[in-house]
Amino acid sequence: MNKITITGLSSQVTIDDLYASFHQFGDIKEIRIPKNKANLCRGLAFILFDNAESAHNAASEMDGELLHGDEVYVNVATGR
Numbered sequence: 001m002n003k004i005t006i007t008g009l010s011s012q013v014t015i016d017d018l019y020a021s022f023h024q025f026g027d028i029k030e031i032r033i034p035k036n037k038a039n040l041c042r043g044l045a046f047i048l049f050d051n052a053e054s055a056h057n058a059a060s061e062m063d064g065e066l067l068h069g070d071e072v073y074v075n076v077a078t079g080r
Contacts, residue, residue: 002052003077004059009033010068011040021067022047026054046077 006018015031022028027050034042049055055076063074 001076001078002049002055004047004049004055004074005077006045006047006062006072006074007043008070008072009041009043009045010070011036011043013041013045013068017068018045018047022058022062025058025061026050052076 004022013033015033018031018033019028028047029050030048031045032047033045036042047055047058049058059074059076062072064071065074066072
């Protein structure tokens with residue numbers, strides 16, 4: 001699978017923040033941040049990479065790292 005799920009995100013995180021932190025692992029095709037009614041991040045995001053190797057590298061390198069002062073959890077997505 002070439003998609004990762006990121007949880008534990010700050011409500012203030014942006015697509016630009018995620019791109020800056022994850023583009024080093026490979027070409028990013030899409031970043032999606034679900035928003036709440038106040039138009040803030042709901043604490044999770046999805047990044048679709050060009051290939052599975054990039055997704056696996058991002059998950060192994062970034063899981064448990066700090067982003068905007070919060071520890072984030074990064075896993076390779078399963079399913080759809």
